[in-house]
Amino acid sequence: MxxxxxxxxxxxxxxxxxxxxxxxxxxxxxxxxxxxxxxxxxxxxxxxxxxxxxxxxxxxxxxxxxxxxxxxxxxxxxxxxxxxxxxxxxxxxxxLPEPMEEQIEECTLHDEIQPPAYRKSVQEMVALGQKQANKNKFKYNSGLDYYPFQK
CATH class of the missing domain: 3.30.70.60 (Ribosomal protein S6/Translation elongation factor EF1B)
Known part of the structure; x- marks a missing residue:
């Protein structure tokens, strides 16, 4: 139920x-x-x-x-x-939403010692942020010869 x-x-x-x-x-x-x-x-x-x-x-x-x-x-x-x-x-x-089964990733000392830029979880967050940043960018080749939103 x-x-x-x-x-x-x-x-x-x-x-x-x-x-x-x-x-x-x-x-x-x-x-x-x-x-x-x-x-x-x-x-x-x-x-x-x-x-x-x-x-x-x-x-x-x-x-x-x-x-x-x-x-x-x-x-x-x-x-x-x-x-x-x-x-x-x-x-x-x-x-109420169904409780989700949490996936626990094993963390080793080797992973913790690495600088943040080399950690897998941080790299995934950076990739997601770049993907979202490129998504909302204005395209200048829209057929208009001016930027309509006052740059």
Whole structure:
């Protein structure tokens, strides 16, 4: 199952109501066959701009972050369910990238003693930089007899 991240902004409420809203949010994930990896409280902060939700205008919210695994077919249902919850001001679900297997290169003392210009990793970075520098260069044979961008 792929991993997802759910960012939830809750309206300002007493602690008991926040707990019940978070429990409803988590139960919806469990009912759809998912499981939660992490729940993080990011605190109560002002919203960058006024947000209208369920007939009320909000300027502050409690931010919570869920990391969960769920089948992809259930994400639309979860998004709709959270949209109907009157305690949730805003919700966003993002798919997390798959963890990449890191390729560990063996480093020897001989490689470390060499000057940077002779190291393979530095040579690859220089080649990449030269390739990108040549990519964006203006071509003077464009058919114009002048440089159009005020040199």
């Amino acid at each position: 792929p991993s997802y991240e759910l960012m939830v902004l809750l309206r300002i409420m007493p602690k008991g109501e926040i707990v019940s809203t978070l429990r409803r949010t988590a139960d919806a994930i469990f009912e759809k066959g998912g499981f939660i990896r992490k729940l993080e409280n990011l605190g109560t902060n002002p919203i960058p701009y006024k947000t209208s939700s369920h007939g009320l205008v909000h300027t502050k919210a409690s931010y919570f972050l869920f990391e969960f695994d769920s089948p992809p077919s259930t994400i639309a249902d979860l998004y709709e369910f959270y949209g109907r919850d009157i305690d949730i001001i805003r919700r966003r679900i993002y798919k």
